[in-house]
Amino acid sequence: MNLQDYRGVWVFIEQKNGAIAPVSLELLGAGRKLADKRGVPLAGILIGDGVRPLAADVIACGADNVYLYDDPIFHHYRTESFMRAVIEACQKHKPEIFLFGATSTGKDLASAVATDLATGLTADTTQLDVDAETGLLEASRPAFGGNIMATILCKKDRPQMATVRPKVMKRLAPDLKRKGEIVEEAVSVREEDLRTKVLEIVRDTTQRVRIDEADVIVAGGKGLGGPDGFELIHRLAATLGASVGASRDAVEAGWIEHHHQVGQTGVTVTPKIYFAIGISGAIQHLVGMQNSGLIIAINKDPAAPIFGSCHYGIVGDAFVIVPLLIEAFQKALQ
């Protein structure tokens, strides 16, 4: 492989129901910096059915060009069809760096593409940089339970691929005057070649909170003692109009569903305010919330590790303090 043949930074533009996923716009912001440092173009690859109108947003948010695959075969996301388009595009245009959101779709697609192209993929990246001279992507992510940051290089293969966690990179303010080129690509993939058919989409109608998008999160842990104790968390959250988060131990005890879990094996959150109540502050929890704007911890153990990672700490019994807070906030918000 001649590495010099590969040029440019690409972002996979994830879209659903006519809207671009926020993480893709964040990656255009991050990709712009990498491309400028290298002096190469930034491109978005946009795949879907009827998605052409979104190409202008991709350019407004930082891309120099958009490779567009607009065809009914891409109506629903399927690994097979999308990976064929992405692989053909990579073989034709040879990007040096290729970024995907670390979403279910992004992770699924990036791993399939990296395997087929036999190149390196760094998963769940939280920091990106590039060596302007060598073009080596420096993709960093927490490792060993968040105790160290590992910077991973892909020295011998191209493209250098990474999935990046949502809400970590900063998107650029859209500039509607930015000019870019939309490159329409033909698809070689045909419906009869695909083994997967989407027969029906069944939506989950249970009310799912997106805690990764919340401004205020009230999170509870094992210290709440049981489902009745955990009710206090719901009451404080309702008072503040906040979302509810939880430690893994609270989830495993069955007090709350898994999609509320914050941490290494849960969701990474960056709210403006994060309450950690009856949560000890294990590293696997901290990696999921330590970038919150303001962290307020309530724990009866003054030696709990959470006090080493919070802005304000209240040492005391949650069953005494949380009702007082609810009362005070209710009065203040009347």
Ligand code: FAD
């Ligand atoms: P505990 O550690 O039991 O802490 C309870 C705290 O409540 C204590 O500090 C105690 O002092 C306090 N307390 C008790 N009673 C009261 C009271 N009345 N008032 C106030 N405070 C009180 N954990 C996660 O959270 N998220 C993850 O994604 C995650 N992923 C993991 C992945 C791996 C591979 C592993 C090995 C572990 C993972 N864990 C995760 C588990 C993690 O290591 C901890 O076990 C877990 O976070 C502890 O949950 P906790 O803080 O609720 O419980």
